[in-house]
Amino acid sequence: MSAVKKIAVLTSGGDSQGMNAAVRAVVRTALYHGIEVYGVQRGYQGLLNNDIRQMDIRSVGDIIQRGGTILQSARCQEFRTAEGQEKGAEILRSHGIDGLIVIGGDGSYQGANKLSKLGIKTMGLPGTIDNDISFTDFTIGFDTAVSVVVDAVNKLRDTMSSHERSSVVEVMGRHCGDIALYAGLASGAESILVPEVPFSIDEVSQRMKHNFDCGKRHSIVLVAEGVGKGEDICNGIIERVPSIEPRVTVLGHIQRGGAPTPADRILASRLGDFAVRSLMEGISGKGCGIINGQLVATDIDLVVNTKKEFNMELYELATRLSQ
């Protein structure tokens, strides 16, 4: 006997590659177990607009390989208010929906936590390129975003080494340096500037100069947007070592597009299935994740109140290897 009979799923906040694979897993797992499933269009905004439709097996056909989200996403101010949250809960109740799966980032989890406290059986799936959700090793979309950055840096290296220049690349990550860290390690960046680790432009500039003096033909600085604008970092380097001729590239929303990597599709599929099975077992108010290969469900309250730990070991490794 399942604890839920009718569930809904929504995607919210910044979209991420693999959200579609997660929606597919939620819908097909629910239907496989005889549970009705509804899609809420445009996140919490769509919930407040009562934009909810029933989904069937075919609604999620041909989407596992697609970036973006067929349910679309939105940022919704009204849902930040207690009245908005109560209205959202009431709309779900009016449909007889007894479980909700929210796929999104930190803000979306805050909303899911509020709904859960209003008595809606809610589960969170970590869908964000930022990798800033705790109690999961990786979030859905992070691996793909890192691949996009690494591919861009490979291309920049070609032209930078031809001209013996350096490249400052600004990547996404509002409060979290993980995209810069993982992409930096994977692409051999000389400097990785993240909000979690203090840095000095003097040191970054001197390191670049030293590397050029030692025969390097190019130099890459990855800047997480959380530390400031890549352009300002670039200007700081130009002031100190103009000979390096740095150029700035802002990768922007390109990082949120493209086909999800197999790792993201597998993560999304496992988590989507897990969230539905948890609701069926009467578990709710949890954020789902995978830690060391194991599926875990952690109280959303704890998830939203725990800052994800920055991996200093990887940061130091990247610094050592990029001499």
Ligand code: ADP
């Ligand atoms: P992400 O989920 O990618 O971090 P946002 O931070 O923009 O994206 O959050 C997505 C949406 O979640 C917001 O537009 C808002 O509707 C809802 N939300 C964010 N923070 C809260 C909060 N503290 N309480 C209720 N809802 C919230």
Ligand code: F6P
């Ligand atoms: O949270 C995901 C994210 O892509 C952040 O990395 C970035 O700062 C933000 O969303 C961009 O938001 P928007 O799509 O509203 O410009």
